[in-house]
Amino acid sequence: MTDDAGRQDLADQLLALPVPEFVDVLRRVLPARAGSRNSIESRQVLAEVTWLEAKLSEQQDWDVAAVAWPDLDYYEGGFGPEPGLWEQGACGGCGIEVVYTAKQAVCPVCGTMCHLT
Numbered sequence: 001m002t003d004d005a006g007r008q009d010l011a012d013q014l015l016a017l018p019v020p021e022f023v024d025v026l027r028r029v030l031p032a033r034a035g036s037r038n039s040i041e042s043r044q045v046l047a048e049v050t051w052l053e054a055k056l057s058e059q060q061d062w063d064v065a066a067v068a069w070p071d072l073d074y075y076e077g078g079f080g081p082e083p084g085l086w087e088q089g090a091c092g093g094c095g096i097e098v099v100y101t102a103k104q105a106v107c108p109v110c111g112t113m114c115h116l117t
Contacts (some may be wrong), residue, residue, distance in 0.1 A: 020070060020079030020101045027069040030108070045108040048085055048099050065097040068105030068114055080104065087116035 014022060023046065030044045046067040065088060070079045080102020088099045093112030098105065105114045 019084055023067055023101070024070055024072075024079065026067075027108070043109050063097075065099045066108050068098040068100040068116070069108050070100070070102070071104045071106050071113065074104045075102065089114060089116040 014025065017025065026046050030046065033044045035042050047064055048067055049062060049064050051062045067085065068091075072078070074080075080100075082101045085099045085101055087101065087103050087105070088097070090096065091098055091107040091110065091112050091114050093107055094110040096107065096109050098107055098114050098116065100114070100116055103116050105116060106112070107114050
């Protein structure tokens with residue numbers, strides 16, 4: 001795929017997926033783009049940014065959380081019971097804030113199992 005029409009077709013396919021399936025597709029792509037340069041590690045992750053519209057200009061009112069990957073083993077190949085990114089918490093391994101569609105998920109940065117509420 002090298003042209004805009006091909007990229008748009010792929011985007012349309014991704015937009016048609018429910019949130020848990022969309023996240024699972026990105027789980028298969030983004031970790032492969034991890035890198036290291038000058039002893040500095042980097043990961044590409046999906047993030048959710050939330051804010052109060054009335055206070056958009058005040059950056060401290062923004063909340064940024066990495067979207068965790070599904071724990072497919074825990075949910076026996078499924079994604080868990082919830083359809084939206086409502087469960088949240090901090091990763092016990094690296095401390096990053098994470099969100100996911102279910103209470104059991106995997107940190108996209110360090111791979112630690114996360115128990116969200």
